[in-house]
Amino acid sequence: MIDCAVPFDRDIVRRVLADLGIDIRTASIREMNAAVTAIERALGVAFIRMEFGVPGLPASPIALEAELRALREQQLAHVYAPFEGLPALKAAGARFWKLFTDVDVPPSCVVPTIGAMQGCFASIALAGQMKGAASTLLCLGPGFPENRLQARMFGVRTETLDFYDLRGNPLIDAIQRRVSRGDVGALLWSSPNNPTWIVLTPAELEGIGRVCTRHDVLAVEDLAYFGMDTREDYSVPGRPPYQPTVMRYTDRAISIVSSSKMFSYAGQRIALTIVAPGLMALQVPALAERFGTATVGRALIDGIIYPNIACVPESAQHGLLALLEAANQGDPSLFEPSRVYAARARVMKPLFLEHGFRLVYDNDLGKPLADGFYFTIAYPGFDQGAALLEELLHYGISAITLNAAGSCRTEGLRACVSMTGEDRFGTLASRLRRFRADHPG
Amino acid sequence: MIDCAVPFDRDIVRRVLADLGIDIRTASIREMNAAVTAIERALGVAFIRMEFGVPGLPASPIALEAELRALREQQLAHVYAPFEGLPALKAAGARFWKLFTDVDVPPSCVVPTIGAMQGCFASIALAGQMKGAASTLLCLGPGFPENRLQARMFGVRTETLDFYDLRGNPLIDAIQRRVSRGDVGALLWSSPNNPTWIVLTPAELEGIGRVCTRHDVLAVEDLAYFGMDTREDYSVPGRPPYQPTVMRYTDRAISIVSSSKMFSYAGQRIALTIVAPGLMALQVPALAERFGTATVGRALIDGIIYPNIACVPESAQHGLLALLEAANQGDPSLFEPSRVYAARARVMKPLFLEHGFRLVYDNDLGKPLADGFYFTIAYPGFDQGAALLEELLHYGISAITLNAAGSCRTEGLRACVSMTGEDRFGTLASRLRRFRADHPG
Numbered sequence: 001m002i003d004c005a006v007p008f009d010r011d012i013v014r015r016v017l018a019d020l021g022i023d024i025r026t027a028s029i030r031e032m033n034a035a036v037t038a039i040e041r042a043l044g045v046a047f048i049r050m051e052f053g054v055p056g057l058p059a060s061p062i063a064l065e066a067e068l069r070a071l072r073e074q075q076l077a078h079v080y081a082p083f084e085g086l087p088a089l090k091a092a093g094a095r096f097w098k099l100f101t102d103v104d105v106p107p108s109c110v111v112p113t114i115g116a117m118q119g120c121f122a123s124i125a126l127a128g129q130m131k132g133a134a135s136t137l138l139c140l141g142p143g144f145p146e147n148r149l150q151a152r153m154f155g156v157r158t159e160t161l162d163f164y165d166l167r168g169n170p171l172i173d174a175i176q177r178r179v180s181r182g183d184v185g186a187l188l189w190s191s192p193n194n195p196t197w198i199v200l201t202p203a204e205l206e207g208i209g210r211v212c213t214r215h216d217v218l219a220v221e222d223l224a225y226f227g228m229d230t231r232e233d234y235s236v237p238g239r240p241p242y243q244p245t246v247m248r249y250t251d252r253a254i255s256i257v258s259s260s261k262m263f264s265y266a267g268q269r270i271a272l273t274i275v276a277p278g279l280m281a282l283q284v285p286a287l288a289e290r291f292g293t294a295t296v297g298r299a300l301i302d303g304i305i306y307p308n309i310a311c312v313p314e315s316a317q318h319g320l321l322a323l324l325e326a327a328n329q330g331d332p333s334l335f336e337p338s339r340v341y342a343a344r345a346r347v348m349k350p351l352f353l354e355h356g357f358r359l360v361y362d363n364d365l366g367k368p369l370a371d372g373f374y375f376t377i378a379y380p381g382f383d384q385g386a387a388l389l390e391e392l393l394h395y396g397i398s399a400i401t402l403n404a405a406g407s408c409r410t411e412g413l414r415a416c417v418s419m420t421g422e423d424r425f426g427t428l429a430s431r432l433r434r435f436r437a438d439h440p441g
Numbered sequence: 442m443i444d445c446a447v448p449f450d451r452d453i454v455r456r457v458l459a460d461l462g463i464d465i466r467t468a469s470i471r472e473m474n475a476a477v478t479a480i481e482r483a484l485g486v487a488f489i490r491m492e493f494g495v496p497g498l499p500a501s502p503i504a505l506e507a508e509l510r511a512l513r514e515q516q517l518a519h520v521y522a523p524f525e526g527l528p529a530l531k532a533a534g535a536r537f538w539k540l541f542t543d544v545d546v547p548p549s550c551v552v553p554t555i556g557a558m559q560g561c562f563a564s565i566a567l568a569g570q571m572k573g574a575a576s577t578l579l580c581l582g583p584g585f586p587e588n589r590l591q592a593r594m595f596g597v598r599t600e601t602l603d604f605y606d607l608r609g610n611p612l613i614d615a616i617q618r619r620v621s622r623g624d625v626g627a628l629l630w631s632s633p634n635n636p637t638w639i640v641l642t643p644a645e646l647e648g649i650g651r652v653c654t655r656h657d658v659l660a661v662e663d664l665a666y667f668g669m670d671t672r673e674d675y676s677v678p679g680r681p682p683y684q685p686t687v688m689r690y691t692d693r694a695i696s697i698v699s700s701s702k703m704f705s706y707a708g709q710r711i712a713l714t715i716v717a718p719g720l721m722a723l724q725v726p727a728l729a730e731r732f733g734t735a736t737v738g739r740a741l742i743d744g745i746i747y748p749n750i751a752c753v754p755e756s757a758q759h760g761l762l763a764l765l766e767a768a769n770q771g772d773p774s775l776f777e778p779s780r781v782y783a784a785r786a787r788v789m790k791p792l793f794l795e796h797g798f799r800l801v802y803d804n805d806l807g808k809p810l811a812d813g814f815y816f817t818i819a820y821p822g823f824d825q826g827a828a829l830l831e832e833l834l835h836y837g838i839s840a841i842t843l844n845a846a847g848s849c850r851t852e853g854l855r856a857c858v859s860m861t862g863e864d865r866f867g868t869l870a871s872r873l874r875r876f877r878a879d880h881p882g
Binding site: 057058059063067068083114115121152153264265268303304306309312313315 | 471495496497498499500504505508509512513516517518519520521522524555556558559562566587590591593594595596705706707708709710730731732733743744745747748749750751752753754755756757760
């Protein structure tokens with residue numbers, strides 16, 4: 001692809017968007033993705049694509065070889081896998097959880113799902129019944145936009161407390177106040193956070209855990225970016241520092257561990273949903289109507305996951321099993337994707353800042369944010385993220401609005417580093433330079 | 442395993458069941474499965490296992506080699522597949538549908554799901570909103586028990602019309618009467634039917650289609666056993682006879698085509714949900730609240746399937762693609778599993794009949810039933826299926842009750858032939874002989 005000069009011809013961009021019927025101000029992430037692909041094609045350019053939060057590195061051969069072996073040698077393609085997950089995967093998951101978070105769970109508490117997406121889906125289905133039919137899902141925002149689609153599907157009301165205004169004790173106090181009304185079925189968040197890359201501290205997790213225990217609220221922790229806060233080295237099994245988890249502080253925890261970004265294994269769709277042992281056995285009579293049992297763990301497995309998909313494809317279970325076993329044995333290659341994304345963010349984030357952008361979520365409880373998968377940006381003179389995004393499209397840079405991620409901030413964008421290799425940094429710099437020259441602010 | 446004589450020691454069987462805490466009268470299919478495994482272990486015997494409706498033949502190497510090639514050569518394990526399905530799979534699915542049912546759909550109407558389980562799940566989610574919040578799911582029973590768990594999860598009320606009482610015009614009339622009340626969101630059935638192996642005729646499908654069109658009711662057809670009515674040879678592409686489908690008669694149809702039994706490809710969890718073009722584009726304002734859009738096809742894909750699982754693992758999509766392409770080219774090996782199951786049923790069903798059993802669902806609109814995956818049995822003197830099942834367990838034969846399959850008949854059992862190879866027919870015969878001798882009826 002030849003890279004034509006920025007800004008691109010505005011008539012062509014306008015025509016492409018009009019042909020697709022896409023209005024950038026209201027576009028979904030996937031519409032953005034389609035729009036950018038169409039503009040690239042119309043102009044013969046390659047964007048700096050920061051709109052999709054998808055892994056940009058190949059999966060480990062450890063996973064692939066394990067899948068191939070399982071398919072070829074075990075003749076498993078005609079057999080339903082155990083509905084609760086392969087015993088070996090459950091055991092390796094429990095061992096992984098112990099070695100990397102220092103929290104003990106039995107293998108029975110480790111349940112594979114079709115990605116963290118299904119883990120969140122199932123947790124939200126539970127959440128919607130925990131306090132009876134009027135249960136509310138309380139989200140710490142901003143967050144993964146799809147969680148709200150999941151709640152909507154079950155008719156579960158959602159409310160959000162935003163990290164922009166609330167961290168530390170004020171966050172815990174706000175959760176406590178809201179939860180004490182008695183209708184909150186679950187508290188849901190992602191940390192490291194999509195889209196801000198803030199990371200909840202152990203003190204915050206301890207406070208959240210305390211409140212959830214006291215009020216019988218599910219603490220649903222989306223660990224889509226497990227181990228990817230590279231300010232600490234979480235990659236050595238059985239040795240501190242450990243990946244923080246709310247499960248250290250409450251037995252009401254559901255921790256959803258994705259393999260998509262950590263292990264760059266998104267395509268084969270497998271994650272682990274880890275349920276605190278106390279929660280697994282908890283009796284919640286309100287669950288029986290929808291899920292056939294009052295026992296939380298049985299409701300999750302027999303009442304939700306099983307009638308949703310029967311079971312997770314077994315070859316992917318063998319792939320994840322091999323990855324977990326390698327990680328448990330200390331294979332240093334396993335956490336390589338995190339290091340690559342962090343190295344990219346260490347260059348790309350300063351490039352934006354040097355050219356007049358600022359971070360929207362600009363600190364992590366007073367400390368600098370980690371370098372990782374995402375960061376958030378705004379630009380002087382643009383008080384609507386959609387307008388900034390629309391303008392950036394003419395400079396060959398794409399992102400999504402913070403609004404799309406459920407943020408209370410309207411002015412900003414989420415930028416993802418995953419698709420931008422270091423060979424594109426020069427292009428990014430020159431595009432940002434031109435953007436700034438055209439928008440002196 | 443040494444085969445000890447039937448009837449087994451009643452004390453041992455009783456103790457095994459008591460240890461597991463299982464009451465045969467109320468046991469689920471999976472509890473039955475666990476009970477039989479435990480009895481086998483305690484006694485060192487091998488049952489004639491007819492309780493699970495799972496494939497008993499290996500998957501085709503065509504699928505496995507395609508999965509291996511995709512994983513190894515295309516480096517796809519880190520990439521999310523297109524949310525609507527691989528374009529090549531959608532095209533091959535549309536071609537398959539044309540060649541084997543003679544119905545035209547564009548590739549956009551073919552959507553892969555995590556097995557027919559997720560296809561039913563998504564269809565029932567839709568059904569529950571089609572006529573607003575009070576939508577009812579009308580099932581033609583008996584049927585796949587999990588459909589009721591799916592409806593329960595969404596709080597969707599279900600009602601059943603039973604094939605035992607209703608076939609032909611009386612069936613259509615009964616559907617018409619119930620549907621005309623205006624609250625039925627979908628009509629759901631499986632044909633060939635689990636558990637009875639009856640097959641709806643083209644005339645019945647035409648009548649159902651007419652009623653569904655008139656009343657804007659989804660016609661959800663679970664084709665878990667596509668092409669497996671071996672009274673006809675449906676295996677030649679592009680030539681009659683064609684697999685009957687309700688989509689020939691109504692554009693309100695959702696046809697769910699499983700690869701699990703037809704191609705013995707259950708473990709990798711992939712099916713096709715095929716939506717009639719008119720339904721894909723239909724506007725149903727009541728859908729918007731839960732699924733974010735009034736367009737049925739978008740609600741299904743963007744509002745249900747995507748936030749449930751993101752996408753179907755791509756390697757399995759390549760596996761199914763290869764199977765469909767082979768079937769479309771007329772590869773005769775593809776439909777071999779159906780022929781094997783039919784051959785087993787041709788021996789096993791008469792064995793039961795010779796030894797005093799009768800069929801519960803004993804005819805197909807006056808014609809003999811096809812030989813296939815399932816048949817239904819009862820025995821003189823047992824008016825409760827659970828009691829018959831409990832007794833049969835002492836003779837090394839397992840099944841499930843028709844009650845568990847939502848039948849209106851309480852006296853019968855569902856028997857599945859899939860796990861019983863011809864090397865076991867002698868054992869089955871001798872056990873039935875002894876059963877009959879002990880129960881002269």
